[in-house]
Amino acid sequence: MSNSFPQPVSLEEVPTLDMAPLISGGDSRRLAQALRSACEGMAFFYVTNHGVSQETIDAALSASKRFFDLPLETRLKVVKDRFHRGYLPLGTTHFPGRGPDLKDSYDIGVDLPLDHPDVVAGLPLHGPNQWPDLPGFREPLESYFAAVRDFGLQLLKLFAYSLDLNAHFFVQHYTRPTILMRLMHYPPQEQATDPTSIGATAHTDFGLVTVLYQDPLGGLEVQKPDGEWAAAPPVPGTFVVNLGQLMARWTNDVYRATPHRVVNRLGKERYSIPFFFNPNHDAQVACISTCTGPGRPAQYPVVTAGEYIANLVQINQGYQPPGESDT
Numbered sequence: 001m002s003n004s005f006p007q008p009v010s011l012e013e014v015p016t017l018d019m020a021p022l023i024s025g026g027d028s029r030r031l032a033q034a035l036r037s038a039c040e041g042m043a044f045f046y047v048t049n050h051g052v053s054q055e056t057i058d059a060a061l062s063a064s065k066r067f068f069d070l071p072l073e074t075r076l077k078v079v080k081d082r083f084h085r086g087y088l089p090l091g092t093t094h095f096p097g098r099g100p101d102l103k104d105s106y107d108i109g110v111d112l113p114l115d116h117p118d119v120v121a122g123l124p125l126h127g128p129n130q131w132p133d134l135p136g137f138r139e140p141l142e143s144y145f146a147a148v149r150d151f152g153l154q155l156l157k158l159f160a161y162s163l164d165l166n167a168h169f170f171v172q173h174y175t176r177p178t179i180l181m182r183l184m185h186y187p188p189q190e191q192a193t194d195p196t197s198i199g200a201t202a203h204t205d206f207g208l209v210t211v212l213y214q215d216p217l218g219g220l221e222v223q224k225p226d227g228e229w230a231a232a233p234p235v236p237g238t239f240v241v242n243l244g245q246l247m248a249r250w251t252n253d254v255y256r257a258t259p260h261r262v263v264n265r266l267g268k269e270r271y272s273i274p275f276f277f278n279p280n281h282d283a284q285v286a287c288i289s290t291c292t293g294p295g296r297p298a299q300y301p302v303v304t305a306g307e308y309i310a311n312l313v314q315i316n317q318g319y320q321p322p323g324e325s326d327t
């Protein structure tokens with residue numbers, strides 16, 4: 001991999017969409033059209049006026065930094081458990097055939113008690129959150145989680161409008177969503193022990209939609225249709241939104257899952273918080289009626305959202321679904 005910085009994306013390719021009409025309950029028709037053209041293009045865009053306050057974002061980021069500043073043995077006390085909640089040490093994310101990602105992370109999901117029916121039923125990736133013994137960590141992250149989830153629910157309506165569906169099309173599949181929120185920490189690249197390790201190897205996200213906060217350092221790169229990599233630099237006050245494999249499947253590739261990666265070239269610690277906003281475990285992902293027609297046959301078999309995601313988390317992040325880890 002070259003060490004040179006790629007050119008930044010152009011604003012036409014990766015636009016900034018102003019979410020104000022959506023958040024204020026105004027007329028979102030033009031915004032839905034803008035979303036559609038963004039998703040038919042690079043399917044990678046920034047959102048502004050998303051309704052999540054800067055204080056909420058800053059508090060979450062500072063809690064995350066404090067966690068990764070803890071000694072490794074303290075972090076390991078909350079190592080990821082059988083619900084895939086907690087600390088994922090360096091090297092955990094390892095796509096087959098590539099070097100391990102040069103990052104560690106901390107996973108938080110919807111907080112379900114052990115006696116919740118979905119946990120009792122052993123649904124993958126469902127369970128209680130783990131919290132380290134770190135005062136002032138849990139509250140800001142729970143606030144951030146709730147705020148981004150609320151934004152995500154609005155965004156789902158906009159996705160539905162943009163595909164000529166009724167507002168509830170996606171929201172109805174989010175009554176018990178399989179959200180994974182990941183606090184990411186990327187050490188400087190020169191700490192790589194394996195030359196093939198970069199911050200986050202090229203990938204597409206697994207689920208429906210990802211809402212990403214990245215710190216001011218930069219390092220996120222997106223692959224253009226011609227295969228070139230371009231930088232998606234941090235823009236103050238925005239989130240980056242990108243689509244995952246379930247969205248591509250659901251829309252029959254009308255909307256695409258865009259490959260992206262992280263290369264932390266600046267010699268400093270980088271932090272980010274992707275929020276993988278995935279549907280209910282049992283959501284059936286079958287070609288949307290407005291995304292097929294003569295000349296555009298449905299290309300993907302129907303999948304169950306939670307099984308699809310759990311399988312990819314198992315392959316790439318060493319997740320052991322219930323039943324396999326408990327025996």
Ligand SMILES: O=C(O)CCC(=O)C(=O)O
Nearest residue numbers: 184200214220262272274
């Ligand atoms: O850290 C980032 O900016 C992006 C992370 C990412 O793409 C992922 O975790 O799927």
Ligand SMILES: [Fe+2]
Nearest residue numbers: 203204205260
């Ligand atoms: Fe990603």
